[in-house]
Amino acid sequence: MTNNQTRIANCSLQIDNCILSIAGFDPSSGAGITSDIKTFEAHGFYGLSVCTGVTVQNDMDFKTCEWISPEVILSQIETLFERFEINVVKIGIVQSWATLSLILDKLHDLNRDIKIILDPIIKATAGFDFHTEENQDLLDKIWKQCNIITPNYDEIQLLYPEKDIEETLEYISNYTNIYLKGGHRKDKKGWDELYHSGIVMVNMPPNTEKVSEKHGSGCILSSSLACNIALGQHIEDACKAAKYYTEQFLNSNDSLLGSHDYRSLGVENLRSLGVENLRSLGVENLRSEVAQKFK
Numbered sequence: 001m002t003n004n005q006t007r008i009a010n011c012s013l014q015i016d017n018c019i020l021s022i023a024g025f026d027p028s029s030g031a032g033i034t035s036d037i038k039t040f041e042a043h044g045f046y047g048l049s050v051c052t053g054v055t056v057q058n059d060m061d062f063k064t065c066e067w068i069s070p071e072v073i074l075s076q077i078e079t080l081f082e083r084f085e086i087n088v089v090k091i092g093i094v095q096s097w098a099t100l101s102l103i104l105d106k107l108h109d110l111n112r113d114i115k116i117i118l119d120p121i122i123k124a125t126a127g128f129d130f131h132t133e134e135n136q137d138l139l140d141k142i143w144k145q146c147n148i149i150t151p152n153y154d155e156i157q158l159l160y161p162e163k164d165i166e167e168t169l170e171y172i173s174n175y176t177n178i179y180l181k182g183g184h185r186k187d188k189k190g191w192d193e194l195y196h197s198g199i200v201m202v203n204m205p206p207n208t209e210k211v212s213e214k215h216g217s218g219c220i221l222s223s224s225l226a227c228n229i230a231l232g233q234h235i236e237d238a239c240k241a242a243k244y245y246t247e248q249f250l251n252s253n254d255s256l257l258g259s260h261d262y263r264s265l266g267v268e269n270l271r272s273l274g275v276e277n278l279r280s281l282g283v284e285n286l287r288s289e290v291a292q293k294f295k
Helices: 003-014 032-042 070-083 097-110 139-144 153-159 165-172 217-230 235-250 267-272 288-294
Strands: 018-025 046-057 062-067 086-091 115-118 177-180 192-196 200-204
Touching (some): 070 097, 177 217, 200 235
Parallel strands (some): 018 046
Antiparallel strands (some): 192 200
């Protein structure tokens, strides 16, 4: 074995805690793959990324998106799986339900036990609409291939326009778990809801009195949730911890672009949220400064 081959082999052994983000590129890094990678790193994971589209935006204005072809997306995925063991994937914006279906098929072909967290972005906060002119025949198949989806109140209403929110939640719950983000709620702003196992509904009220709005907050939550699932947390604990982490991110400063804080993963904070099974948090995978909080 050459020196270069030895170096590569040793490198691969060190990167054994990967999470993959399949999403768009945001030049401001407030959302999309770069935002996801920062969240993964804050949770102690190495972030891999596949780009689905190059957006033209900043933290306030979304102008357009140049989509990556399905062939290139699938090639990116295959190439990463040749090198890395990937068990958890977070998916963000994709051009169409048809392209998303191809991506999901590929992921399940490459890893039959893959866990997929889907953030079904239908309308960017800045006003750009996705998936507005295509049929929804593939949705049932898509839900079945995901472990959990994380729509907000606006998005859940757009998925099935002929249904009300309660009917939509009941319908999708037949196929997958749902984390319904409450940041866009008019009645109880910030109250999130988890629907899992087909029959369980959990209310998750805000952990803070107010938050500072951030560009890309939905990406942060779904990425944090992906990390918690990768750590083996029970779905309720994973969602509570992701919500808390996202709120800390929202209040990290007063601008539209937040910063990550490893200290927000402290065990004393998680216990206060009712996350009891702390051993399941996979402390051995966290960065040293985070792990200190669990001692």
